[in-house]
Structures are given as C-alpha cells and as structure tokens.
Amino acid sequence: MSVVTSPLRAPVSSDAPLSLDAAVIGAGVAGLYQLHLLREQGLTVRAFDTASDVGGTWYWNRYPGARFDSEAYIYQYLFSEELYKGWSWSEKFPAQPEIERWLHYVADRLDLRKDIQFETTITAAHFDEATGRWRIETDRGQVIDARFLITCCGMLSAPLTGMFPGQDSFEGQVFHTARWPKEPVDFSGKRVGVVGIGATGIQVIQTIADSVGHLSVFVRTPQYVLPMKNPTYTPADQEAYKAKFHALAARIPHTFSGFEYDFENGAWADKTPAKRRAILEAVWEDGSLKLWLASFAEMFFDEGVSAEISEFVRGKMRAELKDPALCDALIPTDYGFGTHRVPLERGFLKAFHRPNVSLVSVKDNPIAAITPTGLRLADGTEHRLDILILATGFDAGTGALTRIDIRGRGGRSLKEEWGRDIRTTMGVQVHGYPNLFTTAAPLAPSAALCNMTTCLQQQAEWIAGCIAYMRRRDLQIVEADETFQDQWVAHHDEIAAATLVTKTNSWYMGSNVEGKPRRLLSYIGGVGTYRQKCDEVAAGGYAGFNFR
Incomplete structure (x- = not known):
C-alpha cells in the first residue's frame, strides 16, 4: 500500500503560470486513471477538481439511496490484477459510501493525491496558436500553461438547477440530488417533495419513503423499471x-x-x-x-x-x-x-x-x-x-464542457459550436481544438450507453497512447481532421437513425434541455465495435488526425 499523501489545495492566486505537460480536469473514474497513465509516461501532469476529494460522480451524488446499477465486480479498473483483487465489495450493487471508499483506495494505492489539486474549478481554457499550448484559468485566479488538456468531467456532472421560478423564495430546505450535503438530512415528521422519477429520483423515493412524515412525488414522465x-x-x-x-x-x-x-x-x-x-x-x-x-x-x-x-x-x-x-x-x-x-x-x-x-x-x-x-x-x-x-437531471454529455469557456483555433467557442450542432471525432477530440482530448463526451459510448468504467478506461488508454505516439516522434500538436470528424458524425447518425431511441424524447437525445441540438449523445454501435474502430485508427498511425 502506498503512503497516503496530503492533497493539493488551490492557491488563491499565482503570478507565474503553472507549467505542465498535461492538465486533467476531474478526479473521478476517468481522471484518476488518466493521471496514472500520463504519470507512467514521465509527464508532468496535474488533475484539478472542484470537489474536496476524489470520486467524481461518487463524490457529488451522495443522496439517499445512491448506489451502483452495474454489478460491483465489473464496475472496476481492469488494468491491474493486484488493484482489482485488493478490494472486496460487500454486495452486488453497493451504495455510495462504499463506492467512494473504493475510489479513495484507488487514489491511495496508486499514490495519486500528490498530483491532484482539489477545491479548484477550471473556468476557462484557451488554445494559444503561437505556442501550441493551452492557457487554463481557475476560479481562484490561478493560471496553468499546459501542452495537453484532457477533460474527464463526467457525462452527468452538470446538474439542471434553477428550473422553476421562485426557488429562492422557498422557506424550507432545497436539495438537488447531484449536490447533496455530506451532513445527514433529518426527514422525520417532514413534508417532503421529490421532483423527478428518473434513476436518481427512484433511488431517493424508495429510500426515504418510510422515514418522512409525508412524501409527495411529482411525476411527469413515467419510467419502465x-x-x-x-x-x-x-x-x-x-x-x-x-x-x-x-x-x-x-x-x-x-x-x-x-x-x-x-x-x-x-x-x-x-x-x-x-x-x-x-x-x-x-x-x-x-x-x-x-x-x-x-x-x-x-x-x-x-x-x-x-x-x-x-x-x-x-x-x-x-x-x-x-x-x-x-x-x-x-x-x-x-x-x-x-x-x-x-x-x-x-x-x-x-x-x-x-x-x-x-x-x-x-x-x-x-x-x-x-x-x-x-x-x-x-x-x-x-x-x-x-x-x-x-431530481431534475443534467445537461448530459455537453454541459460539463460548455460551462467552461473553452476556445480553440481562431478563438472559436466550444459552447457556441455545440449550441448549434453537437459534433466530435469519436468522442475523444473536436476539430478546431488542438491538443484537447475528451472523455465521456458526445458520440462515444461513454456518453451514456456503457458500464462507465469500461468505456472510460478505454478512452483514457487511447488518449495516453496517442500522446505516447506523439512523444516518440517529437510531435507537438494533434488535431482531428474535419473530414474525418464529418465521417464519424455521419457514421454515428446512420446507426442512431436505425434505432427507436432517436424517435423518443429523453436526455439521451438532449430533449430535457431547452434549445439543445437534437442528436443521440451516445454512440449506439456497441462498446466492442467502438473499441475496435478506435484501435484501428491507432494502429493506422492515427489516420484522421493531423500532427505537427
């Protein structure tokens, strides 16, 4: 077992930019593994997270009843037999506290905390064409200068809040499930209302029903369960x-x-x-x-x-x-x-x-x-x-990135582009944004239709492999080719259009966010097929990506 190191905390401000080979946004399932892989290459890398500790989704979603719906023994990292066998699950679908402890175990076993800066929100990231590097800003006034920017922000990490007029006038307690407090909430004798019966609302309702005074469940869209x-x-x-x-x-x-x-x-x-x-x-x-x-x-x-x-x-x-x-x-x-x-x-x-x-x-x-x-x-x-x-859901797939001011070549804005049309290259890059890699982004299975650790591991490994390829050849810049991106979007849409999923309204299609462009967020051709296509691109010298 590695010695537990103290986590980094955000400086209030810094005159000189922090220089890194790679900056990783997020310290959840993807971010922890991406940090590990890039450190193994000898890169100077740091991960940044708004939270006060590791966990990502499993840090924020600590609402009553939060638990896996993937079997515990498959929702795990599979790159290390020792890491896998060193943790024992108590049940098939464990609850949030146990999942959070597991991610602490991973961070400590791999000695990751020394390179994670907590309580830090990335607010802006602009690509400097003159230097070929990203200038990244935080909510504390810190500036980071990095060759590569890798987003591991999660596909369900941008909660939809402020949806109803008058929310600030409520004299009782208001909780969004994705920002649940660490302190226990006392429901005894209280009149409690739950808005939303998606997967999260269902877990909350079945967990607190016997401990409240009265529970009112506000139902709009029924769910198959x-x-x-x-x-x-x-x-x-x-x-x-x-x-x-x-x-x-x-x-x-x-x-x-x-x-x-x-x-x-x-x-x-x-x-x-x-x-x-x-x-x-x-x-x-x-x-x-x-x-x-x-x-x-x-x-x-x-x-x-x-x-x-x-x-x-x-x-x-x-x-x-x-x-x-x-x-x-x-x-x-x-x-x-x-x-x-x-x-x-x-x-x-x-x-x-x-x-x-x-x-x-x-x-x-x-x-x-x-x-x-x-x-x-x-x-x-x-x-x-x-x-x-x-329990009103998220701006899935895109929201975590569009809430950051990300600007690529020529000052182009990712928020503005995705506001018109949601496009990516295999969900790992976006044309016009050199040296920006993404996980859990649209048009990959990790945007929704996957056991998340499976897909996030695959993407983190592909990204690390691409960076290693560049370093072996002394290449500084990688950017998805526009034609290749168009081909991927067309392939994605062709498969999606053949399904009934695109005929319905759901967060899978972005229908829960007013004005969001309609496109199936997740690649539905299958996790194995997606992996094969990504492997073929890598084996072919990353055809479809331009280097210099």
Whole structure:
C-alpha cells in the first residue's frame, strides 16, 4: 500500500503560470486513471477538481439511496490484477459510501493525491496558436500553461438547477440530488417533495419513503423499471468473482454495453412465443439490467419486438402496482422499453402503497412555481412542503464542457459550436481544438450507453497512447481532421437513425434541455465495435488526425 499523501489545495492566486505537460480536469473514474497513465509516461501532469476529494460522480451524488446499477465486480479498473483483487465489495450493487471508499483506495494505492489539486474549478481554457499550448484559468485566479488538456468531467456532472421560478423564495430546505450535503438530512415528521422519477429520483423515493412524515412525488414522465436483486457478498463470493479477473478483462471491453453479459439469445424471429417468454422471465429474475442489455437487441430497432418486450415489462409493473390510477401515472405507454435510460428499483413501486406517500401527476398540470411554502401547479393547486428534493437531471454529455469557456483555433467557442450542432471525432477530440482530448463526451459510448468504467478506461488508454505516439516522434500538436470528424458524425447518425431511441424524447437525445441540438449523445454501435474502430485508427498511425 502506498503512503497516503496530503492533497493539493488551490492557491488563491499565482503570478507565474503553472507549467505542465498535461492538465486533467476531474478526479473521478476517468481522471484518476488518466493521471496514472500520463504519470507512467514521465509527464508532468496535474488533475484539478472542484470537489474536496476524489470520486467524481461518487463524490457529488451522495443522496439517499445512491448506489451502483452495474454489478460491483465489473464496475472496476481492469488494468491491474493486484488493484482489482485488493478490494472486496460487500454486495452486488453497493451504495455510495462504499463506492467512494473504493475510489479513495484507488487514489491511495496508486499514490495519486500528490498530483491532484482539489477545491479548484477550471473556468476557462484557451488554445494559444503561437505556442501550441493551452492557457487554463481557475476560479481562484490561478493560471496553468499546459501542452495537453484532457477533460474527464463526467457525462452527468452538470446538474439542471434553477428550473422553476421562485426557488429562492422557498422557506424550507432545497436539495438537488447531484449536490447533496455530506451532513445527514433529518426527514422525520417532514413534508417532503421529490421532483423527478428518473434513476436518481427512484433511488431517493424508495429510500426515504418510510422515514418522512409525508412524501409527495411529482411525476411527469413515467419510467419502465426493472427489479434490483442485491445479495450480500460472502468471502466465498468475493473470491469467486476475483478468480474471474482474467476472463472478465478479456470479455467486458468487447460486449455491446461493457457489461459482463451480452446479447447471446439468438434472433427473436427464430424463437417460439413460449421460448421468448421464458428468456424474458429468466433475465427479469436476474434482478439486473440484463433484460435491457442482454435479452434481444431487436428491441432497439424493431417496433414489433419493442412492443412485445415493452408490454412484458408493463405487465410486471401492473402486477406490482395493482391500482389503475398508479398504473396510469407510472407505467409508460408512449415510448418503448429501453429507448430511455432504464432504472433498477427495489421498493419504488411499493412505496406508492404507503399511506404517507402521494403521487402528483404534473404531466398535464405542470409545476408553475416554487413558493415560500411549497410548490404551485399550473391550475393553482398548492402543495405545502418542508423539504424539496430536485431530481431534475443534467445537461448530459455537453454541459460539463460548455460551462467552461473553452476556445480553440481562431478563438472559436466550444459552447457556441455545440449550441448549434453537437459534433466530435469519436468522442475523444473536436476539430478546431488542438491538443484537447475528451472523455465521456458526445458520440462515444461513454456518453451514456456503457458500464462507465469500461468505456472510460478505454478512452483514457487511447488518449495516453496517442500522446505516447506523439512523444516518440517529437510531435507537438494533434488535431482531428474535419473530414474525418464529418465521417464519424455521419457514421454515428446512420446507426442512431436505425434505432427507436432517436424517435423518443429523453436526455439521451438532449430533449430535457431547452434549445439543445437534437442528436443521440451516445454512440449506439456497441462498446466492442467502438473499441475496435478506435484501435484501428491507432494502429493506422492515427489516420484522421493531423500532427505537427
């Protein structure tokens, strides 16, 4: 075990710029690994994070009920058998405190903290064409001069706040799930309102329902949900999954979604109705995302298959909810299963049978304002609250970068460009922004459709490989070619257009952010396919990227 070093803290200001080979924004899953890889090359590199410690998503999202919905033993770094086997998970889908402790373990085992500057927000990054370097500014007045800028900001790290007029007038407590306080929140005897029933809202609702005085759940868009079965891991279970390390490392990067399981049931059309039903029942009973990511791929592009699988899930939900009014409000009918993010639940549906839980539909009667005492709907109905929890989502994929003033060649603005049209080159670079590398950015699986550690590891390794390639050849600048970027966008759009995902409105399509250009944020051709294409580019001398 490496000695734990004290983390860097942000200086208030500095007269001389901090000179680096590479600056990494973010100290979560991607940022930690990117820092490790670049340090291994001997680069002078520092990571910067707004938070006071490592964790990224798992630092900020500490709301009640926050936990994995990827199996713990696959949501791990797979580059080191020693690192993998040195940590033991307590259950299949651990909660946030355990996940945060795991990331602390990673940072300490790899001795990363000495090169991470916390409590530092990057506010601007401008490319200097004269020097071929990035001038980066922080909220504390610090200036960083770096050859490479790598963004590891996360795809769900820009929360949507201030969505309702009057929020500042509320006299109770307001919490956004993505900025939950470290201190415990006392719900006992309180009138609590939750706005939003996406994956986060579901986790909050099922966790606090039995500890509040009264819970009002404001529902706009119903969600298909799958059951979560979360067994505790015994020492024998831990040894069993650790024994699979090499098999997992060989398999996981090449599946459709970066999970252990994959679509291996054969074609839907080749199965009898009875066999199809048996397969769906089996994956339902698994209590994981397997029905979504490893039953029948046809659900994504065949309307008939989508309709049958959607009705299968609706039937399961109706059996749990029973009440027709609850079914009408909580079971989707206007989009297909799997075309939105699919949450796992364990007690969410049952919570609505509690006498202290009320469902308030805001689909046709939206929230008009937050008042000093609660929420007011469009028809004038007032709901009095002591605590308001906003599970209102994120500006996914793009928001983390457009909230930074990033400017490339000729002063071009990434915020302005993505405000017109969201384009990237394989999700790892953007034409016009030399020496800027991105992870969890649009048009790569890591923007949404992936077990995140799988895809973030792959991107961090590809970026490190490209930088190593440049250093071996004494190259200073790399920039994605515009023609190659156009080809990637066209390839991305062709695959996306063949699916039902693009026919729906969801944060996958940017539909939750007013004015955001409509494009599927995540590459949907498959994690394994994406990796193969990235590997082919690298093996071909990074064709499609211009160097000098």
